[in-house]
Amino acid sequence: MFDSSSSQDLADALTGEIHDLPAGTRITTHRELVRRFGVSATTVSRALAILTRRGLIDSRPGAGTYRTAARPEARAGDTAWQEAALELTNHIGSPSGTPRGFKAPALLSTLATAGPDVVDLNGGYLHPELQPLTALATALSRAARRTGAWDRPPVGGVPELRDWFAADIGGGLGRHDVLVCGAGQSALATALRALGQPGDPVVVESPTYPGTMAAAHAAGLRMVPVPLDGDGIRADYLDEALTRTGARVVVVQPLFQNPTGTSAPIERGREIRAIARGHGAFVVEDDFARHMAHADSGPTPPPLIADDPDGTVVHIRSLTKATSPNLRVGALAARGPVVARLRAALVVDTMFVPAPLQLTALEVVTAPGWKRGLAALGSALAHRRRTAVDAVSATFGAHALAVVPRGGYHLWVSLPDHLDGRQFSAAALTNGVALTPGDNYYPTDNSAPHVRLSYVAAPSAADVGDAVRRLGPLLAEG
Structure with a gap:
């Protein structure tokens, strides 16, 4: 058993083992390191990243991790002074408040790559x-041939792409209500910094997307968690939280919420908007899964911004989830003076989204096959969901799923009370299955054990079903 959970300590321990290995030697697998040292998958991933930066190893997707060719060792310096210089204090020449933070382990864990012997759920x-x-590929090629593809785009985004986003979001929005940004996480970070000051409270769902928590920490905001029910964030608790804290920002995912999968019906959406408007608060609507409705979903509720003449809602729409992690293009949409504030924050953050990337996105969404592609994706997602639900019900029991969302890409699975989500996820990895512990989604401590199970990163629906069934023996442990 490895006594420390520090990725730095683990990297140091592995350095001695790896240093004298011949170049090209395959390194112990990710899951074996978790089992051997008794640490989390995230700790192992970070330790391997440190070793990669040191030039000791090189990961080859689908093949494993290998010892690199020997390099001349760089002159070692003393970087210990950085610990004091990087300490984020709020009491030296500045008002007291909530310190900003850039530790985002839960968000980083969502980007961890599974080894070739691990099924990624x-x-x-x-x-x-x-x-x-x-x-x-076709869109990228066409975009590169466009006149002015390498010219600097307008700060708010390529006009034609802003027009498309406005029409896609609906609600009578126009080009000047839309800003093109670098996908959903970038939009969240920009919106929270634009709408809040360090130390301000911000209301978030509980549980919620780890990227929301990371963005709030980075902006120095104080999170106020509000629980969910089967229809999304609870309106009565939202009203109480806004009254008690005076918060001026609420962050919600009303459609196929991450991680629970709940969707707010039209009536709940109206309540959320009305309560926020009554308190003079903005609602940041993260509509991340709008293009991931399943083939059997039926009509989905319109976005909150569609019926928002007073400008309460700041809407986030992204193309990334339904296309590729590399097509990092999204939109911020709002009405009123807040658009100017968002534009200023966006300029500070990124200046602008590169024109070739915007034009590639424009080519994708205006191509004749865009809607056909979404329909095909919806059918594939429905098939994977049904496979995952059947496997979860057979392995964990029908009670394990309070919600079966017909959109998005994940299931929120309840564990037996005697289990711990983090320990269960670590044990799952040693059995060749990567899961996300439910604790990653809570701003505060949570007593009900869960794991989030994604069914889109594995190669096939069959792989998803097989991986879930592989977890059965772990349910009796703990």
């Missing part, structure tokens, strides 16, 4: 088998 991006690779 953790990742939130489409496996290449589900990505529209031909359409993306």
